[in-house]
Amino acid sequence: MSDLRELYQEVILDHTKKPRNKRPMPDATGHSDGMNPLCGDKATVYVKVEDGRVVDVSFEGQGCSISTASASMMTEAVRGKTPAEVDALFERFHALVTAPPDQAGRDAAPELGKLAVFAGVCEFPVRVKCASLAWHTLKAALAGNGTPVSTE
Amino acid sequence: MSATAQSPVAAGPLDVAALRAEFPVLRQQVHGKPLVFLDSAASSQKPQVVIDAERRCYEEYYANIHRGVHKLSQLSTEAYEGAREDVRRFLGAASTKEVVFTRGTTESVNLVAQTWGRRHVGPGDEVLITALEHHSNIVPWQMLCEERHAKLKVAPIDDRGAVLLDQFEKQLSVRTKLCAFAHVSNALGTVNPVKQMTAMAKKRGAVVLVDGAQALPRLPVDVQDLGCDFYAFSGHKAYGPSGIGVLWGRRELLEAMPPWQGGGDMILSVTFGKTLYNELPYKFEAGTPNIAGGIGLGAAIRWLESKGMQRILAHEDAVLRHGTEALLQVPGLTLVGTAPEKAGVLSFVLEGIHPHDIGQVLDSEGVAIRTGHHCAQPVMDRYGIPATARASLGVYNTTEDLDALVRALHKVREMFG
Numbered sequence: 061m062s063d064l065r066e067l068y069q070e071v072i073l074d075h076t077k078k079p080r081n082k083r084p085m086p087d088a089t090g091h092s093d094g095m096n097p098l099c100g101d102k103a104t105v106y107v108k109v110e111d112g113r114v115v116d117v118s119f120e121g122q123g124c125s126i127s128t129a130s131a132s133m134m135t136e137a138v139r140g141k142t143p144a145e146v147d148a149l150f151e152r153f154h155a156l157v158t159a160p161p162d163q164a165g166r167d168a169a170p171e172l173g174k175l176a177v178f179a180g181v182c183e184f185p186v187r188v189k190c191a192s193l194a195w196h197t198l199k200a201a202l203a204g205n206g207t208p209v210s211t212e
Numbered sequence: 213m214s215a216t217a218q219s220p221v222a223a224g225p226l227d228v229a230a231l232r233a234e235f236p237v238l239r240q241q242v243h244g245k246p247l248v249f250l251d252s253a254a255s256s257q258k259p260q261v262v263i264d265a266e267r268r269c270y271e272e273y274y275a276n277i278h279r280g281v282h283k284l285s286q287l288s289t290e291a292y293e294g295a296r297e298d299v300r301r302f303l304g305a306a307s308t309k310e311v312v313f314t315r316g317t318t319e320s321v322n323l324v325a326q327t328w329g330r331r332h333v334g335p336g337d338e339v340l341i342t343a344l345e346h347h348s349n350i351v352p353w354q355m356l357c358e359e360r361h362a363k364l365k366v367a368p369i370d371d372r373g374a375v376l377l378d379q380f381e382k383q384l385s386v387r388t389k390l391c392a393f394a395h396v397s398n399a400l401g402t403v404n405p406v407k408q409m410t411a412m413a414k415k416r417g418a419v420v421l422v423d424g425a426q427a428l429p430r431l432p433v434d435v436q437d438l439g440c441d442f443y444a445f446s447g448h449k450a451y452g453p454s455g456i457g458v459l460w461g462r463r464e465l466l467e468a469m470p471p472w473q474g475g476g477d478m479i480l481s482v483t484f485g486k487t488l489y490n491e492l493p494y495k496f497e498a499g500t501p502n503i504a505g506g507i508g509l510g511a512a513i514r515w516l517e518s519k520g521m522q523r524i525l526a527h528e529d530a531v532l533r534h535g536t537e538a539l540l541q542v543p544g545l546t547l548v549g550t551a552p553e554k555a556g557v558l559s560f561v562l563e564g565i566h567p568h569d570i571g572q573v574l575d576s577e578g579v580a581i582r583t584g585h586h587c588a589q590p591v592m593d594r595y596g597i598p599a600t601a602r603a604s605l606g607v608y609n610t611t612e613d614l615d616a617l618v619r620a621l622h623k624v625r626e627m628f629g
Contacts (some may be wrong), residue, residue, distance in 0.1 A: 102598065
């Protein structure tokens, strides 16, 4: 059970049960659909960019606890950042969840902040896609090319 | 079952404790808990006799088949062709010429779509399937219909997951060239009334293909009695190796079909001007096949015969009934797929908890199940859900395994409730 508790941290369970910013955004400047064909999960991410900064992010869709919590915490983490800063944060996040298990969380960058609770994901390789779905979809929403994103 | 089965069938109910001991993989702990393997609909575990048959082939007599005059080639050929006879006997087929070895059910269905289908399905014609099919019994027909400008029709299922037979019959027309459906649904466990559906389709002159991937390891199958034209199955779901499967087809249909893949073994003679194709079933078996896999499949079939399909069916049915009742006691659990005739599969959802999370917590308790859409996305769409958790049975499962599943589900609810 100990590994499982590392995956399902209290913060993650909290965001699963009470996802933040789970709502449509009629005045979004960009949005994109993402899907994880492996588990049938779907997410839509909305983003509003003003003066080169992300002023609002929201999401809709259905997914497991890891993908829901990741989307929820992402919406809080990226607000106020430039698209380039969002890319950099996603890179750090991706490195965190794909780290070799024996180095789990060891090099968690300080700028990850609360997102460091996803360190446990690296012990469960099949869940990396769950944790990254919202991020990939946000990147597509910011790029504004309208192409649906797939984790496969 | 044929009276000529090589291994005698014991009387009385299955000795499941002894049978479990034949599966080396089951003797292990996962995350410190005894393994409870409830994912046999995805792929079954292998008894020692199957493992030994493949190992002996490689250790003692392996060589390419149908080619050599030397001793090892003869032994390999005899063993491989012996497996074809095992399959013929098990299915009640008229001749080994009707037993085509493939890589599995998917390849068997594609073979029929690409050969019989391309020749006989034309613009305006129809192919009828059902709403509970696996992707491998949907996509090959979509591809065919797109190419041939034909129409793919889908017979609906009711809320329990049973095919609506009156709708099925109504959708059949003189334009229906082929009708394809599962014997047992992998996502819901529904057992289709194959004989009745086949008779309806035949009355309209349609050719019938049955996807037997889930049925073959669970029920007695007699292709003559079912009346269908093609029956497809995979070795790996029937306690045999992966990468080997079977297409059984009626001889007159197979004879009239063009070959599929070209290459060695499927020819009689080759010149740059003209190639003469080999006789059945080799016409459809281009290239060196999965020799040891075929031999392993033969061992799996003989092993199933020695246990007796009626006894296997009775045992799995008892475990399924026990599991159904036990699962329904779990608060918030809904079974997906409650057809009156079911085999082997318990698909379910837990209120407010995603199947992926269910599977993760169960794994930490040593319980292996499948989560997701089970390669049957249209079935998930029918129920308006993205995925289910699916516990599926093998002949080695016991009522205790289902009790362990239920205990682990209570832990899931503690964590996410």
